[in-house]
Amino acid sequence: MIQSLSPKARTAGLAGILALAMTGLGFAAVPLYDLFCRVTGFGGTTQRYDAAAAAAEPEILSQTISVRFDANVSPRLPWTFYPEHPTDTVSIGARDMAIFIAENNSAAPVVGTASFNVTPTQAGKYFTKIQCFCFTEQRLEPGQQVRMPVLFFVDPAIVDDPDARDVQEITLSYTFHPVDEGKKAS
Structure with a gap:
C-alpha cells in the first residue's frame, strides 16, 4: 500500500x-x-529511601564522613531559611537527622517547594534521604517559623566506589522556590 x-x-x-x-x-x-x-546519582541527585524495597538496614561502618548543609532562598520567596547546624559528622551507614529552619517574613501565607542536590556529584547516589521536607510543598503562614527535619544516611557502598571512596565531605544543598499561584500546599 x-x-x-x-x-x-x-x-x-x-x-x-x-x-x-x-x-x-x-x-x-x-x-x-x-x-x-x-x-x-547524576548531577548530585540523591536517592530516596524505599522501606518496602529495602531488604535490610545498611551496615554501620566505623568510618565517618562530614556532611555540610547549605540553604538558599529564591529572591522571589520572602522566607528566611537556614540549617540549625551547618555541619555534622556521621557514621557511614547510620541514620542521622538534620534540622532546617524556615520563616515566612511576609504578611501573607506563602507556599514554597525545595529543590536539592548533593556535591560532590559522585556522592549523590550514596546519599539517601528517608524523610525530607523537600518531598512536599511547605505552606507557611505570615510570620510562622518551622523546624523541618531531614532523615538520611550515607550508603556504605560509597567506600567501595573508586570514584567516591576518598570523599571526606558531602554537601546537601537546598533552594526554596515559591510555588506558582493557583497551586495548593500538600
Whole structure:
C-alpha cells in the first residue's frame, strides 16, 4: 500500500510520523532524565529511601564522613531559611537527622517547594534521604517559623566506589522556590 503512494505523499507521511515520534520523546524526556539521575546519582541527585524495597538496614561502618548543609532562598520567596547546624559528622551507614529552619517574613501565607542536590556529584547516589521536607510543598503562614527535619544516611557502598571512596565531605544543598499561584500546599 505504501508503495502505491507518490514519493511526495510517502515523504509527507514519514515526516508526520517523525514529528509525532519527536513530540512523544519531548514529553518523555523529563521523566526519563529524572529516572536516569535517580538511578545514577547524576548531577548530585540523591536517592530516596524505599522501606518496602529495602531488604535490610545498611551496615554501620566505623568510618565517618562530614556532611555540610547549605540553604538558599529564591529572591522571589520572602522566607528566611537556614540549617540549625551547618555541619555534622556521621557514621557511614547510620541514620542521622538534620534540622532546617524556615520563616515566612511576609504578611501573607506563602507556599514554597525545595529543590536539592548533593556535591560532590559522585556522592549523590550514596546519599539517601528517608524523610525530607523537600518531598512536599511547605505552606507557611505570615510570620510562622518551622523546624523541618531531614532523615538520611550515607550508603556504605560509597567506600567501595573508586570514584567516591576518598570523599571526606558531602554537601546537601537546598533552594526554596515559591510555588506558582493557583497551586495548593500538600
